[in-house]
Amino acid sequence: MSEEDHQFSQAQQATHPARKIVFGSLISLSVLPIAMLLIAVLWSVKPMIKQSSAQNDAAQESAATNGHAKGALINFATCATCHGVNGEGNAKMHAPRIADLPPWYVKAQLEKFQNGLRGVNPTDVYGQTMRPMAMQVQDVDAMAKIVSDLEGHRGRFAPAGPVIAGNIDHGRVLYAQCVACHGVNGLGERGVKSPTIAGQESWYVQQQLMNFRSGTRGISTADREGNLMRIIVAPLSDADIADLAIFVNAIGNKKTVTPQ
Numbered sequence: 001m002s003e004e005d006h007q008f009s010q011a012q013q014a015t016h017p018a019r020k021i022v023f024g025s026l027i028s029l030s031v032l033p034i035a036m037l038l039i040a041v042l043w044s045v046k047p048m049i050k051q052s053s054a055q056n057d058a059a060q061e062s063a064a065t066n067g068h069a070k071g072a073l074i075n076f077a078t079c080a081t082c083h084g085v086n087g088e089g090n091a092k093m094h095a096p097r098i099a100d101l102p103p104w105y106v107k108a109q110l111e112k113f114q115n116g117l118r119g120v121n122p123t124d125v126y127g128q129t130m131r132p133m134a135m136q137v138q139d140v141d142a143m144a145k146i147v148s149d150l151e152g153h154r155g156r157f158a159p160a161g162p163v164i165a166g167n168i169d170h171g172r173v174l175y176a177q178c179v180a181c182h183g184v185n186g187l188g189e190r191g192v193k194s195p196t197i198a199g200q201e202s203w204y205v206q207q208q209l210m211n212f213r214s215g216t217r218g219i220s221t222a223d224r225e226g227n228l229m230r231i232i233v234a235p236l237s238d239a240d241i242a243d244l245a246i247f248v249n250a251i252g253n254k255k256t257v258t259p260q
Contacts, residue, residue: 087150171247199252
């Protein structure tokens with residue numbers, strides 16, 4: 001470029017200083033709508049991203065829950081060999097009926113087996129059989145839910161074992177001291193952690209009452225409910241326990257419901 005041309009260019013820029021500013025503004029104005037469009041798109045997509053994330057979290061949680069449930073079902077297949085597929089119990093295996101038990105109670109008892117509050121006494125032969133089974137349960141809540149949903153409700157099945165001999169009228173009198181916790185109809189009370197006992201097989205009720213009395217069950221100071229049961233059962237004779245056991249079984253069979 002010659003000296004004259006260079007001077008002419010500088011003169012043009014000096015004469016029109018706003019050209020560069022106007023040109024830059026035009027570029028900015030042309031980009032602004034695009035930027036606004038991008039912001040609008042991102043804003044509209046944001047809820048979809050959050051929803052997708054929430055759905056993904058829910059799917060993962062559901063998969064985990066289903067995994068636990070499947071694991072519990074596999075565990076219950078082992079339980080069914082003794083307790084029956086409907087939880088109806090099996091006297092020959094010394095396995096009680098577990099249908100009708102509320103989930104919170106099933107959970108509490110499984111945890112007692114797992115934590116050494118049940119099934120550790122050498123004299124508790126059947127408790128020691130049960131403890132290794134309980135130790136296999138990884139999801140106690142899922143197992144408790146499966147058990148509580150069983151269909152072996154009282155009255156649907158014949159007794160799983162022989163009805164022991166005893167005086168049901170005397171059992172009714174003795175049951176008066178059980179009402180405060182287990183209720184008039186033997187349906188239990190969660191507030192005091194007492195289970196449903198109505199209709200439970202008399203042989204099992206007799207066995208457990210004797211276990212409480214002898215200290216085979218409920219001996220640990222950490223087992224508060226077991227400690228209370230030991231105090232209540234302590235003064236009962238063998239005959240008293242038999243009478244009480246057949247009355248408890250009779251409540252479930254609706255032969256009689258009101259203690260006197």
